Amino acid sequence: MQPMHHIISTREYTKEMFDEILELAEKLEPIAKGEVQSKVMDGKILALLFFEPSTRTRMSFETAMLRLGGQFINMGAVEASSIAKGESLSDTIRVVSQYADAVVLRHPREGAALMASECASTPIINAGDGAGHHPTQTLLDLYTIKRESHLDNLNIALAGDLKYGRTIHSLCYALSRYHAKINLVSPPELRLPDRIVDDLRKRNIDVTITTDMEDVIEDIDILYMTRIQRERFPDPAEFNRVSNSMRITRELIQTAKPEMKIMHPLPRVNEISFDVDDTEHAAYFKQAFYGVPVRMAILCKVLGMEDRIREMK
Template sequence: MDFSGSHILSIDQFSRSDVEKLFSIADSLEPYSSKSKVTRVLEGAILGNMFFEPSTRTRISFGASFNLLGGNVREITEVSSSSLAKGESLVDTAKVLSGYSDIIVMRHPEEGSVQEFAEASRVPVINGGDGANEHPSQALLDLYTIEKELSQNSKTIDGLRIALVGDLKFGRAVHSLCKILSLYSEVTINLISPKELKLPPTLLKQLAGSNIKINETENLEEGISEVDIIYVTRIQEERFKNKKDAKKYKGLMTLNQSIYTEHCEPNTVIMHPLPRDSRSDANELDSDLYENPNLAIFRQADNGVVIRMALFALVLGVENQIDNSSKPVNWTINREL
């Protein structure tokens, strides 16, 4: 892929070499994401952060990533605060807002909406999640996390054994992660979900055409044994036509320390794209896992910043200029507290 000036709409755009290039840039940006250094490489640039669905990590990390590269951020956080509420089309919105921004990140509840918006935009657009379809930057940060966590035990993504747990039907992060894992060899995926929330048939067919080995089960304990990574997702209540139906599946796939100790290998890493539903009727990851050193969910969230910085650097063509405006930070914060 030629990143410069490109829209980032789907994991289907990426080859394995593209992923490796992105990860290499992310590694080089770590001093800036950790605030050991400051760069102003995107000084004067404007990010249009358009989020028409609720978001905490994705919206704020995209904004923080752009700020850390020296750019400015303008945000829309709901349909009701934009002219879409007055009947303006996505096409008109794209044509106007792309005149105010140098790059746009968009999240929208309808599948295919970001693609439609990008086709009318005059600047690059990054998909921040379109309905139950895809979430490409989440998959990239998830894979980056998997690579880093596996390296602690001298393992690589080739040969990965991973369990995907929960709502596999509506979970867009899972959909994008499955696609990106198909770029690697000898990967085994255990799909663990109620039968009504299985991975969509189109994705299963796509995986079947790759080198991935697929196992499907409704039994959590069976599915999480003998894996390197457990990737848990919440029930995507907002995607159900009837929210009462979603409640039937809450709490069916809860992982706690007791289950982990009994059924998992000692170094099995626990991941979650967040937010996790911590309410008592769901509680997919129990709070007793906080002290488990293999709980990687907050390291995973941190990785979202550096991966999104790398995406911005590559799409805006500044990946080789970052150190030109580098300087030490002027403040000190103890982030270990």
């Protein structure tokens, strides 16, 4: 196993690399729930730099660090930082990476995390770079699928904004390592980019493409829904045309398998009806919790603590 320094994309991860993090996360779940205390990160500091809004990613990293006995520093709002005076991202990274043992970065520009990793003196963890990648979300998505369903012989529908959805882009490559059957469900304007479909097919993944959820709802194990992201559309008129084109309702899922689970990276706007929340299918709030043990596992890996976790009883 290669030492893991930066976490920029999971595209080239092997199944063994994914499995290793998922196993670590499982060991860490009692600490994530506060049932067991840990000081494994005592003396360590995590820096959080978020240039785009976030609730789950930012706060689950903060919780992960605190539950492990470490501390975090947060740049706070971009307007309150020296970015507002014109400081470049690379200068900010050069400075902040001297203040902390690892840096979590979310940025609207695709490739920002990779660029940051080239000028940082500590590991960079990509918390989302524009429409590029969101690798820590992918890891928690895999963990959710493993805990709430199964990763082997998985039949999954990826739905919503497949064009701009970075969680979808990262997850596709990860699912290919488990030879999942992938059904892509979106309006034609929001189809998964051809280069990713081609990559999946080159990896011998069975990919189907449809605009209608009813084509696949009876067969799937997981329905992974995503928000149509207003902020990624260059043309507001294009967003208005597609914004209400997909919605998961109780009626739609009536013919689904009883064990079919619905996931969503959140936030949702109106793409899953609120009355789906109290069905056995809804797994999206559990998925948000699983961000804590998975991000604990990522921090342990990045900061070289994984052997101490494995030795835990």
